[in-house]
Amino acid sequence: MKNNILEINNLKVFPNLKSRLKLVKNISLRLKKGKTTCIVGESGSGKSLTALSVMQLLSSQLSMSGSIVFEGINLLTLSKEEIRKRRGKDIAMIFQEPMTSLNPVLTIGYQIQEAISVHESLNKVKLNNRVLKLLKTVGIPVDRINSYPDELSGGQRQRVMIAMAISCSPKLLIADEPTTALDVTVQAQILDLLNDLKLKFEMTMLFITHDFGVVEDIADDVAVMFQGEIVEQGSVANVLKKPQHPYTRALLDCVPDAYGKKDLKPIDYAVLKELMG
């Protein structure tokens, strides 16, 4: 399919020493160009492992099989050097806790420059202009260019991470719970920013979250993961409004809504097991 920028086929992730134990079990996922696909699931469902597999950032204790095809090339067959060239340029990633991803002893301006210099050689003036432009794009006052990470708020730090991630105009942005550690009002701002950037740069996004409210806000398509498998996938409207799989239905029944109208129903795992066969 030409419209798919990334195709994950039969991906399995397992520990090197215990290959029978599958942490991600045979999942297949297509990312449509220019769309946001959310992977939603509870802790331990394998959603982060799936994201890390695409970036090939899995722990050395883990192996994977299957294929991950990005623009017609199977990433799993590439050498480390070829992967490194794509990582950060074609495919970029942002994480949950921006403070742990930023170097506390370097200014944010320097760190954004570094992200660019890995992939492009620009002279000092051009580099500086590029950084200023990026800061404006993500909504950080340009006079903050010489600030250190600890001088910024959590939301601003996440904006810096986003600036670094989009610095080389990636085609695919992977976001692993980027707003989970943020206050709700800041979360809303960051989601709005990511939505705007997606449209502006025609980026494709793979967005990992555990929050169905966030899914509703940001996703075009959604894949629900449970115990290492994708149990249901489709457009947001279909999956959230007309869930087909018993687990999706049960999980949606646990999510409190903003109207207080529905009763929360904890998952009855015995019933779920029966329904899933």
Add this chain to the structure above:
Amino acid sequence: MEILLEAKNLSKKYVKTTGFFTRTKTVIKALDNVSVSIKKGITLAVVGESGSGKSTLAKSLIRLIDIDKGSIIFRNKNMRTINGDTLKSIRKNIQMIFQDPYASLNPRMKILKIMEEPLKVHKLGDSKYQYSKILSMIKRVGLVEADLLKYPHQFSGGQRQRIGIARALILEPELVICDEPVSALDVSVQAQIIKLLKSLQKEFGLTFLFITHDLRIVRHIANEVIVMKDGKLIEQGKTDIIFNNPKTNYTKELLASIPGNLSKRK
């Protein structure tokens, strides 16, 4: 309606020293003239973003931290002036449930010992009575007798929160302060714990002060809400009224920021 706890004009300042050489001092008002009254048998939610002072408020109510100004009256006793045994007996009536139960359960104690401690501190009954009380409470929160001989690390996050709840309720408190009790849990576990808290409230006639940043949970659990920002009380009232008809811009912004409300922001 009977008022269980009445706090008036609470203020608490922290002095923060910044700068290695210059030592500039900035005063942070964690609580700025906050008054709260908690009615018996209801759930009062305190919402606010990080740094709004919601946890400072909770801790000051049971004197885990001392406030600078104001009065706290619980059952006709002034919490700020009592000491020793009177304070101890009042604290028996006000218990706390924390966000991360693992951090509040001693990793070297078996669950039985963890549950025994509050009963021993308050010298309630002989060991036979204590054991039967612990057993019925641990069963009530959905665990089994064999769990009493396990250590905290042997439990999942949701089970640990159940233990935290059992320990808080073993002294039969009137007021339970819940500080983000479900924030660290998966939604499916969160739904279980909320259901458990609601049924326990009914059974024991508990009053909850429920601190959270998640407005969706407020809507499901609270009768009344207090909105806090920068140590100030911004708005208070019945949950339905605050959600349907927020008065202040800040509350409006908070409500619009609830995930799943994108259409309302645009």
